[in-house]
Amino acid sequence: MDARYKSREIERRSLDVDGLKRSFLEWLVYSVGKDARAATRRDWFHTVALAVRDRLVDRWMDTTRTYYQQDAKRVYYLSLEFLIGRLLTNSLANLGITDQCRQALDRIGLNLDDVVEAEPDAALGNGGLGRLAACFLDSMASEALPGYGYGIRYEFGLFEQRFEHGWQVEYPEQWLQFGNPWEFPRPEVLYPVQFYGRVEEFRDSVGERAYRWVDAERVLAMAYDTPVVGYGGDTINTLRLWSARATRDFNFGHFNDGAYMKAVEQKVLTENLSRVLYPNDATEGGKELRLKQEYFFTSASLQDILRRYLQHHSNFDSLPDKAAIQLNDTHPAIGIAELMRLLVDQHGVVWDKAWDITRATFSYTNHTLLPEALEAWPVRMMERVLPRHMQIIYEINAKFLNRSKARAAGDNGRLSRLSLIDERGDRRVRMGNLAFLGSHKVNGVSALHTELMKQTVFADFHAEFPERINNKTNGITPRRWLHQANQPLAALITSRIGNGWIKDLSQISALAEKADDLVFREEFRRAKRKNKKRLAAYIARQTGVDVQVDSLFDVQVKRMHEYKRQLLNILQAIALYNEMRDNPTVSWVPVTKIFAGKAAPSYHMAKLIIKLINDVAKVVNHDPSVHDNLKIVLLPNYNVTAAEIIMPAADLSEQISTAGMEASGTGNMKLALNGALTIGTLDGANVEIREHVGDDNIFIFGLTAEEVNDLRASGGFNPREVIASNPSLKRALDMISTGVFSPDDPHRYHPILQALTDGGDHFLVTADFSDYCQAQQAAMDLYRDQEEWTRKAILNTANMGWFSSDRTIMEYATEIWDVHPVKPEHPAETET
Ligand code: GL4
Structure with a gap:
């Protein structure tokens, strides 16, 4: 065999810093076809991805061959x-070569985080x-x-x-x-x-x-x-x-x-x-x-x-x-x-x-x-x-x-x-x-x-x-959603309980006893703050809005859908805005309402709700009388990459669907695992999240699925009566209907108001409004007590181990598929 080829063979498998560095330089020239001086960030991404890919091909084939032979x-x-x-961060982390890769790039004068950003x-x-x-x-x-x-x-x-x-x-x-x-x-x-x-x-x-x-x-x-x-x-x-x-x-x-x-x-x-x-x-x-x-x-x-x-x-x-x-x-x-x-x-x-x-x-x-x-x-x-x-x-x-x-x-x-x-x-x-x-x-x-x-x-x-x-019951992978997305918290956890949790998330329960440890709480808060700073910078880049890092980050990220009730959330935001304006001398808990999510292109109502959130945000964010105590942002183009920045930074997780309508939810799991407290209805997996994190560490409100069913079946629900009897809801709706948020087109939100009144409020936004506002108040009150909040946040992280998709997948494997683990056989690796 040609000596050059042989040496390259070894290089392709090498997992140390020098080997990686040599591979990068070789790939850049021979496969991407660029000179190091002319290479763009994207060129480097392709280079690194191809070099990392080399490192998994042998084991990929071993895996496939073992399945076949057995x-x-x-x-x-x-x-x-x-x-x-x-996939880059994910491949590096799962191969266990993130640090080596970072160092190899350092030696070329590049930053891994920048390279990662070039991946679509x-x-x-x-x-x-x-x-x-x-x-x-x-x-x-x-x-x-x-x-x-x-x-x-x-x-x-x-x-x-x-x-x-x-x-x-x-x-x-x-x-x-x-x-x-x-x-x-x-x-x-x-x-x-x-x-x-x-x-x-x-x-x-x-x-x-x-x-x-x-x-x-x-x-x-x-x-x-x-x-x-x-x-x-x-x-x-x-x-x-x-x-x-x-x-x-x-x-x-x-x-x-x-x-x-x-x-x-x-x-x-x-x-x-x-x-x-x-x-x-x-x-x-x-x-x-x-x-x-x-x-x-x-x-x-x-x-x-x-x-x-x-x-x-x-x-x-x-x-x-x-x-x-x-x-x-x-x-x-x-x-x-x-x-x-x-x-x-x-x-x-x-x-x-x-x-x-x-x-x-x-x-x-x-x-x-x-x-x-x-x-x-x-x-x-x-x-x-x-x-x-x-x-x-x-x-x-x-x-x-x-x-x-x-x-x-x-x-x-x-x-x-x-x-x-x-x-x-x-x-x-x-x-x-x-x-x-x-x-x-x-x-x-x-x-x-x-x-x-x-x-x-x-x-x-x-x-x-x-x-x-x-x-x-659904689950989420702890690799992507904690180990990779939330490095500050992952490092803190590992420093206390070792890294076994990455593979076996049930081990994270060992953190529960740290909830009363003041030093641990402080470090937990520090990790959260770091993530919040990162999100605040992202928000500023994406929307131009400056948010306070120490405000309560209240997050609702998911597809825009009437049953998920982003409308309920924005109505509560309007009510809170009014309260803050009415009571300027009260010391308010600063709140940042963060929304993100796409609407199906033909779903007009969902798109109108997007416009409403943006319109309300514009008014609130520019009103000096609330003294920056309330900010509202709707981040564009929510996707997995954005979620990886948002999930670790959330304080409060909005899971507020009309009970009986959200099959499970999985964002609810990502947020709770990252130490956000849930405010939610007894819907989908929220029910099981409550069982695991404990009633005291979650804000549950609203009608149950059974009550929703009965109320709809009775035909007796009258949203107009509910609105008339709730002044803060009435005022919020009046502001929308009189064009406070849409002076250029006061009738813009007529379809939304119509659906909430004559339309019978199918999603029961008005029915749950008052209870929701109380739960929000409870969350804001608790947030004043940072020690208590942190304790509950830690207990959320510690008690979410069951929601690993590893648990879910093993249940499928044993109870539905009858499929068993097969360890790949690796032929002894030779140097020639
Ligand atoms: C969904 C459900 O709406 C969601 O609750 C669930 O978590 C998810 C995965 O099971 O499946 N069903 C459809 S359709 N889209 C979803 O996201």
């Missing part, structure tokens, strides 16, 4: 969204659902579970949000513009995916009726692999994302008849399939392209899973022993019909057997009860786009309803509710019902949400299959 049972996490964020934020998801998938990838790798993520390599991630005159404006998010150093394109891993066409019936070799899907359009799915580094760097799993490619024949077919331009146009249209992420969170547009995206990535993933399985097996009997497929919401639920099609039509498995295999392989997670988010595809669209799947769905339905008929005797409503087809109005396929029926386990994402699933959307299915629904 024919281990794998879990496949199918998700239309993976909200990954940046991979936003292949909308919110909690997509971020959960990313946390699960981290946990599967850290727990040495043979787990694969499958999704779409969107060319455009979630839009970039800017505010123009206070209104949200969307810009394309071109995260791939300068290339992605983490991904490995696999042009040879290519699967055909079909659409449209028709189904032909024929007799198979033994004279049985059989079907084939003909005259269909074909698209190719091409794989891009991203290594997923587990903590410690031992297990490195794979995230495989599919990109749409036009088929070759499709390209060249038209050339002869002179329709070259048409062929190229067609190619572009075909490849639009993986162009852009749909920007809706918890709402469904029912667009054909979305259905095609769902089928595209699901079909490619299933073909890939079967190919891998067939390397070791000659029939499908043991598929459920070798593959667990998790459906992240109903987006990949068409996979149930697709696996049936692949088994029955392509591999000749008999129907009943194929059905048993399918059910034993799939499981499904429900992430929302909101009716507008429950996918229901028009039958006519399905018949056109996926004709064979529609037939299969009919067949599954007929067999199921036939069996259920006996038990449903006399209850016709029950059968029609169990049906996979909603026959009311234009007929639709209920994807939730399909996912339920085709899975051996179905789970909700918090204890309350799972109970509500049993009582509401899946009540009939639950009666039919009482063992199927189970709970898996």
